[in-house]
Amino acid sequence: MSKKKESNFEESLMRLQEISELLENRETKLEDSIKLYEEGINLAQSCYTILKEAELKVSELKKQLEENLKG
């Protein structure tokens, strides 16, 4: 669950970067620009929220896993 959320974050951020490049490109059509811009603003908002609310998770690799692998 959390894994999915995090990789979404990465994808969103990548997409945002892509959009910013597309918007700066003069070749991009007006209609596309408007759609991209709208998508970008939404992504920016959700990325901001996710990162702002993130808390560091720390877990220890289970010792029993090690035992299982030995057996």
Added chain:
Amino acid sequence: MKDNILSVSDVTGLIKQTLEENFSEISVIGEISNFKAHVSGHWYFTLKDSGAQLNCTMWRGLNSYVFFTPQDGMKVIVSGRITVYAPRGNYQFDVRSMKSAGLGELQAAYERLKQKLAAEGLFDEKYKKPIPKYPSKIGIVTAINGAAFQDIKSVAERRYPLVELIIASCKVQGEGAAAEIAKSIELLNKEKDIDLIIIGRGGGSLEDLWAFNEEIVARAVFNSEVPVISAVGHQIDFTISDFVADLRAPTPSAAIELATPDKEEIFSFINDFSCFFPEKMVEKLLNFSNEIGRTLSSYGFRMPQDLLRNKSQMLDNLLFRIQNSFDNSITGSKNLLALLESRIQSHNVDSILEKGFSIVRQNEKIITRKKQLEPGLPVDLEFFDGEIKIK
């Protein structure tokens, strides 16, 4: 003479007694050769110098207290006792403890392993895996109670709290540390969803850091499917694991900095996007609208308009002419009508009567000719000022 004859077992027994009594607690310095670590956990090697050699064994359990793995060519000081193995008729050195003959020996061992692994290609750039930019899970191979892990946690917290740290805690110095480190790297690789592994520890002496100079650790790092950052000791410390790893960091804190994006940078990118792009969009829209304006005022676009104006003018002219001719014909008709009207007017009976003429009627019929008159019937005469009946 007969009394002096001993059996093989007797003489071997005497030798055994002599040797084991006289060499029960000795230390020997020499160079290791033919070192073999048996799967049973026991070590077999030969200690030699320029003039002699001595077969040695070191049992499992005892050898686990040696913090380094011996290498051929390494000068060591071993302590223990001589034992005789009667069935084979040979003697060997039963090693209880081992230490390197000096720091220089460890340094030399380090250099030898480095040469060997370099020759095998373990340090080659072509094997270096890229470090992911936005890792979700980072495996940490270090002691969970160590300062290194505390540093890593606080830097991760500050820079990129979105990441999850999976600590595979292990000994990072002393006996057995190298094996634990290697094992932890393997375990993290079995986890499947780990994006990156950081191995390391804080600063210490050459002996403290030695586990990271062991071949078993070097191999584990090399075999890791997951990219590995090695961060051992301080800036000045270079370990074998640093050379094999996909990336070397001078310290554990630096490792986690290299491994994670900076939250503030991401925020500023997002802010830039949110502030800069509305302006950018407005600019873009303005550009488009200017372009539309320019296009409309271009000669090509003015042409149809001019054409239209010409046509419309032509149409106006035509309409004007039609209007004119229509007006003319109306006027003509009106004149004709007036003429006819005046003519009709001139035939008006009253105006004739007024002039002094009279109308003659018989039986309500107007008599205009002599032959129409029937004598004997009454005649009506109409004058301008009245009628008279004549019987």
